[in-house]
Amino acid sequence: MPHDLKRVTRALLSVSDKAGLVDFARALHERGVELLSTGGTRAALAAAGLPVRDVSDVTGFPEMMDGRVKTLHPKVHGGLLAIRENPEHQAAMLAHGIAPIDLLVVNLYPFEATVAAGHGEDECIENIDIGGPAMIRAAAKNHADVAVVVDVADYGAVLADLEAHGGAVTRTLRRRLAHKAYARTAAYDAAISNWFGGRLGDDTPVIRALGGTLAEPMRYGENPHQAAGFYRTAESRPGVATARQVQGKQLSYNNINDTDAAFECVAEFDPARTAAVVIVKHANPCGVAEGESLIDAYERALRCDPVSAFGGIVAVNRTLDGDAARRIVEIFTEVIIAPDATEEAIGLVGAKKNLRLLLTGGLPDPRQGGLALRTVAGGFLAQNRDNAVVDDMDLRVVTKRPPDARELADLRFAFRVAKHVKSNAIVYARDGATVGIGAGQMSRVDSSRIAAWKAAEAAKAAGLGDSLAVGSVVASDAFFPFADGLLAAAEAGATAVIQPGGSMRDDEVIRAADEAGLAMVFTGHRHFRH
Known part of the structure; x- marks a missing residue:
């Protein structure tokens, strides 16, 4: 032998x-x-x-x-x-x-x-x-x-x-x-x-062990020259890794990354309280809204940035129904992820053979801990998942004018979304819907201006005269280091602000808010997402 x-x-x-x-x-x-x-x-x-x-x-x-x-x-x-x-x-x-x-x-x-x-x-x-x-x-x-x-x-x-x-x-x-x-x-x-x-409650063990099981090899990674695989860990958390793919072609590396971002964001919204829809493009929300129904929430989320929504990911926090599915498939969408779907919705999505439909059986708990990893040359960074939820935060009014009830509800909404937007993050919102999002800029004032411009462009697309930012509130994922970013929001038409606070120039920023007639609250919690 x-x-x-x-x-x-x-x-x-x-x-x-x-x-x-x-x-x-x-x-x-x-x-x-x-x-x-x-x-x-x-x-x-x-x-x-x-x-x-x-x-x-x-x-x-x-x-x-x-x-x-x-x-x-x-x-x-x-x-x-x-x-x-x-x-x-x-x-x-x-x-x-x-x-x-x-x-x-x-x-x-x-x-x-x-x-x-x-x-x-x-x-x-x-x-x-x-x-x-x-x-x-x-x-x-x-x-x-x-x-x-x-x-x-x-x-x-x-x-x-x-x-x-x-x-x-x-x-x-x-x-x-x-x-x-x-x-x-x-x-x-x-x-x-x-x-x-x-x-043991040991968040930083001397030796960190990692393990995963190959769910499927990817055609490629972020770019065609990069090899990639999708691995599942032992974590029990509803999401893209545990979902059942009902139909559609194989998910790509970028699809999985974006779908995870969308579903984690929509999980911030309790389905027992409201329907919610998140539309994500390149790992950033480009439209988020609450509504009486999923179709209502989708229409309002789409209005925020209908251009970026093309080829995006849609996440919903309730069972996908026929009305919502019928509307979503009207434009090119890469992935829909939901806790469940009706047979009618599955049939409607099924008419689009390349559209992936993922059903998870539930929503992840935004308060649940877990491990978040990022590689660096020669090692990796490990931290706990950002499980801070705005509903648990003690909001502190720091301006002469407190927010009214509508503003306060929108401030909480906007801060939920800002948690899932790449830093520097600025989110304008009104009536439970985003109206302008500025993401990933090196300067916070640039994010403010981009979000304001997005709100103005969305108004034009909707055939409205005024920018959607007029009468809105604005959320910042971190403190305003200077008053310029806040003033840019005021110029865009925002009436109230939510931010962590903690800047050396907080007093200067608060004075500027008072002079502009803005209401402002501090959360004491930062939501950097790099």
Whole structure:
């Protein structure tokens, strides 16, 4: 047999996910492979009528300590780690009665699923696998002689190799399986480490472990020359990573990034209180509105910037209905994301074969913590998700004139949106809808002017005489360092301002607001988003 081929004569199977197990084991048995197993896996194989030997018979020790100790034994690890062509290893195997194990099939205790289901600490700890990772790492280290399978999806590849090579597996497959095996144990340990960190309240652990599972390879990244993949983590949070794609072509890297931005923004609006729609382009909201219905909210969000909405992402906070879907599909839209959709809405979207429809089953909680990452050369930055919500903030009136009830409602609305606009962010809003958004400028006054210009352009597109900013309120994601940005908002027609405060020139800015007749409130919370 060629050197790169290794015959499989003996396999150890110990899996928590038993999908496809019996069929796979039966195919191995039919090839003359001896089956070893443990616990529930052995019982499942025996119940299917397959001859299977219990690992306890091999080791001479019973499972003990509620199954915590069963495979941690030289007759198991020696069978996995022994280098077949090493005379000393062969002698040790002969002297101690250790038989080789050529194929290891293990998927680990469902720790991630146990945590996601909200089980208590004791149950989570009992679902930390010890013997499984130890065996996986041993087999993967010795991939020159042993094949290791940690993913049900690889059963077919192993059987195909065995069929093609007379009961042997190739070195190429063994190396690929070993690569996946180490990635799996790394991700598993990362999930455990991060769970412990959360329990301890440790936001900056000395070693930060990360892990993810490939959801799908991307055609390319932000640009065609960049390779990319979409990975899911163990975080249980409704959104683009957990959504069901009902229809439409494959999502691109930019689609996923923009859709996440849109859905996180629309989640700021409680669906029990109001319908809300967010339209995003290049990760920035270009229109956001509340309404009595989704179609009402969509029309008002679209009015803010109908030009940028072309080719954008639409997120809604309620079940997508036929009226809203019919209107949304009138212009070119890349993605619609919603908690759910009616059959009528699904049918209407389905008429646009390239339009992606994602259904998430719920909204993410804007107050929920989580990890946000950004890479830098030689490392990465990790921080908690921005889970500050304006409804929880103590708004402090700092001007002579307090905002009236309508202004106060719009100020809260505008600050919700500003949280999701790239810094420097300025948002004009009126009657629960954005009317002008300035994003991502190096100067806050430039963002103010751009937002005012957008409001004037939106008015022209709607056939109105005055800018939509007239009578609006304005939100700033960070303090005004000078009065110029605030005065630009006043010139555009804003009557009230919401901002974090905290500038060395707050007194100067407050005086300017008073002189302009503006009402202004401080939140004490900044929402930078770079």
